[in-house]
Amino acid sequence: MSLPKKRKIESGGGGSGEGGGEGAEQEDGGEREVARPRRAWCRQERDQQYYECYSDISVHEEMLADRIRTEAYRLGIMRNCAALRGKTVLDVGAGTGILSIFCVQAGARRVYAVEASAIWQQAREVVRLNGLEDRVHVLPGQVETVELPEQVDAIVSEWMGYGLLHESMLSSVLHARAKWLKEGGLLLPASAELFLAPVSDPTLEQRLGFWAHVKQLYDVDMSCLEAFATRCLMGPSEIVLQDLCGEDVLARPQRVAHLDLARAGLEQELQAGVAGRFRFSCYGAAAMHGFAFWFQVTFPGGDSGKPLVLSTSPFHPVTHWKQALLYLNEPVQVEQDTDISGEITLLPCRANHRLLRVQLRYKVGDQEEKAKDFAMED
Known part of the structure; x- marks a missing residue:
C-alpha cells in the first residue's frame, strides 16, 4: 500500500526534559514567556489519521491502476490455487476487496476481509455486486482487535509502503500471523x-x-x-x-x-x-x-x-x-x-x-x- 497524499512531518515531542516544561522560571526569579508545547499525538490518534487516508477513493484508484502490482497479486494468488481450494483466508487491510475476490476465484471457501478505514463499506458493496456475500465476509476494524470465528489457512495482504516499510503495516500482518494463522499456513507474499x-x-x-x-x-x-x-x-x-x-x-x-x-x-x-x-x-x-x-x-x-x-x-x-x-x-x-x-x-x-x-x-x-x-x- 501507499499514500499519495503528503504533508510535512510534524515535529516530535510534546514532553519536556529535565528542568524544562511550561511555566519554568528564570534563575533570577524573573518571569519569561514560554511557548505552549503542542500536544503530542498518541499512537491511537496516529493510527486513526492513517486509516482516514484510506477512506479516500484516490488512494485505491492509484493502487488498482498499477497493473504491475495488481496483476502480480492476482497471479501470485492463482498459482497457489491448490493450497487455497476449500480453505479459509484472512485479507489484512482489504481496501476495496479485490484481493479477497481473487482468493475466492482461486477456490477459497471463505475470506475474512478486514479493513480499518471507512472504505470497508465500499468493499462490502463490491462483494455484493459480485454475488460473493456468502464467501467474502467484510469485517470493519483493525486486525489487532477484530475477532474471527476460526483460524485461517492463509493470509494475504498488500502491506508494502514506500521504501517497503513506510506505514508500518507489516507489524499488523505479523500480529495476524501469530493470532489467526494455522501452523504451517500460507503467507501471500511470503518474503520481502x-x-x-x-x-x-x-x-x-x-x-x-x-x-x-x-x-x-x-x-x-x-x-x-x-x-x-x-x-x-x-x-x-x-x-x-x-x-x-x-x-x-x-x-x-x-x-x-x-x-x-x-x-x-x-x-x-x-x-x-x-x-x-x-x-x-x-x-x-x-x-x-x-x-x-x-x-x-x-x-x-x-x-x-x-x-x-x-x-x-x-x-x-x-x-x-x-x-x-x-x-x-x-x-x-x-x-x-x-x-x-x-x-x-x-x-x-x-x-x-x-x-x-x-x-x-x-x-x-x-x-x-x-x-x-x-x-x-x-
Missing part, C-alpha cells in the same frame, strides 16, 4: 527483500544545472545560485520518491535485507531497525547524487514450483512505489571502480511509528565517512 545502489538523478541534475543557463535565456547571470539550489534540494533529510531507470544506477545493486514473514522475532527486528551493510564498485564516471533503495516481494510457486516476484526495481517496469532516494548533501564525482561502502538502517520514526526513518552511514572513495538521517513525509 530490500535493495540499495548509488545513483545519479537526471531530474535533480537538470534542476541544479538550470541556474547556469539563465544567462542564455535572459542575459542575466545567476550561476551563483547553483550552490544555494544544491543546499535547498539536497540538504533536507527527506526521503524522495523518484522514478529512475537502469541507466541512473552507478554500481551493481546489493541486497541489504531479507524479511521472511514466517520468521519468529521479525516484529522485534522491525522495531530495532532493519539494517544491512553495503560495498559498491562504480561502473564509470558520473555525478553521484545519493542512494536509491527499492524492494521486491515473493509469492510461493504453488503447484508450478516457480515463485512469482513483484519487483519495484528501476530495471523493471515502473510501479506506483517508484524508488526511494536518499540524497547526499552535494553531488560527488565518482569514477570507474570508485569504492562506496557503509550501512543503512530502516526503522519507525520516534514521533510517529507510521513514518519511515532511515539512518545512513557512507564513505565514497577517499572521502571521510559521513552520516545522514532521513524521514519520509507524512
